[in-house]
Amino acid sequence: MDGILLVAFLFLVAGVIAVPIASRLGLGSVLGYLLAGIALSPILASLHVDVISIQHMAEFGVVMMLFLVGLELEPSMLWAMRHRLLGLGGLQVSITTAAVTAIAMAFGQPWSIALAIGLVFALSSTAIVLQTLNEKGLMRCDGGQASFSVLLFQDIAVIPMLAFIPLLALPELQELIATASSAGDDGHASLSLVDRLAGWQRALVTVGAIAFVVVAGSYLTRPIFRFIAMAKLRELFTAAALLLVIAIALLMVLVGLSPALGTFLAGVVLANSEYRHELESDIDPFKGLLLGLFFITVGAAIRFDLLVANLGNIVGMTLGLITLKALILYVLARVFKITGADRWLFTLGLAQAGEFGFVLLSFTVANGVIPTAIAEQLLLVVALSMLLTPGLFILYEKVIAPRFVSAQEKEADEIDESGKIIIAGLGRFGGVVNRMLSAAGYKTVVLDYQSEQLEMMRSFGVKAFFGDAMRPDLLHAAGIDEAEILVVAIDDEDSATELVHYVSHNHPNVHIVARAINRHHVYELYSAGAQDIIRETFDSSVRAGRYALEALGVHPYDAERQVRGFVKNDQAQMVGLASSYDPAVPVHENEEYVRRSKEYTARHAEVMKGNSARFGNRLGRGWVPPTIEDLEAEVAKDADED
Amino acid sequence: MQPSWYRDIVFLFKRLASPVRLQAMSSLIVYYAHPAHHYSHANKEMATVAAAADGVTFVDLYGEYPRFEIDADIEQQRLTDHDVVLLQFPMFWYSTPSILKEWQDLVLEHGFAYGSGGDKLEGKRMMIAVSGAGPEDAYTPGGYQHYPVRDFLRPLEQTARLCGMQFAAPYVLYDALKAPADGRLASHVESYKQLLLAIRDDQYDWDVADGCDVVQFGALPIKEGGQ
Secondary structure (H helix, E strand, O other): OHHHHHHHHHHHHHHHHHHHHHHHOOOOHHHHHHHHHHHHHHHHHHHOOOHHHHHHHHOHHHHHHHHHHHHHOOHHHHHHOHHHHHHHHHHHHHHHHHHHHHHHHHOOOOHHHHHHHHHHHHOOOHHHHHHHHHHOOOOOOHHHHHHHHHHHHHHHHHHHHHHHHHHHOOHHHHHHHHHOOHHHOOHHHHHOOOOOOOHHHHHHHHHHHHHHHHHHHHHHHHHHHHHHHOOOOHHHHHHHHHHHHHHHHHHHHHOOOOHHHHHHHHHHHHOOOOOHHHHHHHHHHHHHHHHHHHHHHHHHHOOHHHHHHOHHHHHHHHHHHHHHHHHHHHHHHHHOOOOHHHHHHHHHHOOOOOHHHHHHHHHHHHOOOOOHHHHHHHHHHHHHHHHHHHHHHHHHHHHHHHHHHHHHHHHHHHHOOOOEEEEEOOOHHHHHHHHHHHHOOOOEEEEEOOHHHHHHHHHOOOOEEEOOOOOHHHHHHHOOOOEEEEEEOOOOHHHHHHHHHHHHHHOOOOEEEEEEOOHHHHHHHHHHOOOEEEEOOHHHHHHHHHHHHHHOOOOHHHHHHHHHHHHHHHHHHHHHHHOOOOOOOOHHHOHHHHHHHHHHHHHHHHHHHOOOHHHHHHHHOOOOOOOHHHHHHHHHHHHHHO | OOOHHHHHHHHHHHHHHOOOOOOOOOOEEEEEOOOOHHHOOHHHHHHHHHHHOOOEEEEEHHHHOOOOOOOHHHHHHHHHHOOEEEEEEEOEOOEOOHHHHHHHHHHOOEOOOEOOOOOOOOOOEEEEEEEOOOOHHHOOOOOOOOOOHHHHOHHHHHHHHHOOOEEOOOEEEOOOOOHHHHOHHHHHHHHHHHHHHHHHOOOEOHHHHHOOOOEOOOOOOEOOOOO
């Protein structure tokens, strides 16, 4: 127990110190974690911590990341990118594999080892690249999208690679492994249910498992989540989300598939669900922590003794690898018409080897494909290339992107999604706002925590998501960072104020339209930072009053002007009282407020009784005809001038 | 575009379908615009007479559209259904009250009132019933209003012309504020009623009116046998 706490403490301290510094220096979080890992490695070594097994655990962060990526990708979007996925991704993997294989053979490696090396190096780092693209907001540009297609293809390609690599095994290495105990066996293999099945049975089970994920994801999750939502316990939902991801990963491992692929698939299936944002915000912190841990272990696992011993060799291989991969990517980018800064983002971003390289390497060693001595050096190459990646991103950001500024700006316009609007609360109030904005052609994201209402709304085609709008992480998942407008229409008075306060302070660019329950709530919302504040029943009450006037026989236009005068007066009163209102003092104890409020009420009564000349004047002003004396004066003046 | 005989037949059927009125020939719509109905002296009484006139359509624009949300479709249908359009309003700053301008802007659309296909008002008549604050001699080159009333109504006259409508001499009440006191208002209102009924019954002599700059009570060109 103490040991676990100590290790956790060390990892957390290193991360908490190194990442903010790296971010401040503009290096990105990934490099921060890697450096933290390097700094930590001597301490971990002296404590005999098994970094590699921690790394295996932390790889689950990649699985979660792919789940989140899947959530962002609706099936239609995935279908739309199929050409790039297969074309760009397929060509990148096959050409890089072939080139690396050829070079390795030229350096005298037998073809089987060379091919295995080729496969290991063909992969790029999903974890680093996606994390960095997201962090720098490059995910939506063309280069980011192309990078994502290739990464997705690679993640899928790992599965057949894992099946293929054992076939490359060297007889003498296999014997070696056979004589040793199976202690170093990979976790994946030991759990597999399908090892002893025939080929066709295996295929059947695999297809069955995928079908189960798709069907269960489509039909089973909704009732289950609704059932869980009924408990109204936030942590229960988080637990359910974790359970979902872990269960799918486990199922995939059992049938011998990649857990990353399985959860990605589940994410895509759930991308249309109303629980999407809630799932996203629940899983996201776990993903972040596990990926951070993963990067730290990558840093910590770098064997500096080996690096120093073979410095020239490994650095040369790393630089050679990055150059080769970049070259292939550049050519592919040209072929697939990725232009401008995007081409360079694609080229530099994917030039490293990736974390699946670690997985494949340990797998090749376990299966006797690559001798341990070579594998250890290759491991260093992979780690070093990952370590250099943030540097390549900085190169892109600081040197290359500025040269394409004009082109970038033009593209930014295309990506722009006509102003995002978030509506918190989809009751009678928010519902009308949403209907109106949607009818006007604006895209809205609606948040509410009443499951039944949401399902009804979704059946009408409203983009509604389950979740408590009070949660910053959920707001983030709903896109508060890019939002232009937030409409606060939640029922609870204090929650609404709190939400307005949070958003106006953390996202000052978001225009907040808030519903006030009553007059005092208006003042509170105003001091919390809402721009437009609407009293929920004021307008309808005023209209009711107008109908009453019309029914009394008042000319409709006179009634309308009475209403305008009343509203104007009332607003003036509210502004006048606002300066006396103090949220810290209860209204009935605020003497100034009470006194002025009484004043206004008295004046108002006069106005309504028609005793106030000023108010009457204002109503009729502009159409009050001149008196006969006025006319005569006019004529007289005219005569004088003649 | 429909051939002219088609319009004639439609017209005939509409006539046959309308309530029996032996002499009825022209359908008349009166648009009334006064933003402060309760301050009005002349126009309020004129509006009362027009609203009560049998077989005459009466529209109080400020009453029907207190928030200016004029429905162009309804208004265009109304114009299509009538032969004579009479606009009744007090002159405000040598022009119409604002809602009447809004009405023109929204209702007299391209393709309806003018421009290609905009022939729906062709052959109809437009007439103005307007009250002015100044005495008659003020509306002369030497007077303080400097121009005759008809000149201030030129924008409407040209609007009618562009829409293929015939613009009739306006029915004018001068010195409207003094009219109740000196007894002219009663004559003006009574004469207004005669005017509306004469138009309705096709007894108004448009040709004689066309020879006048403006028409006033006591000298309305109503044919023999009319009211």
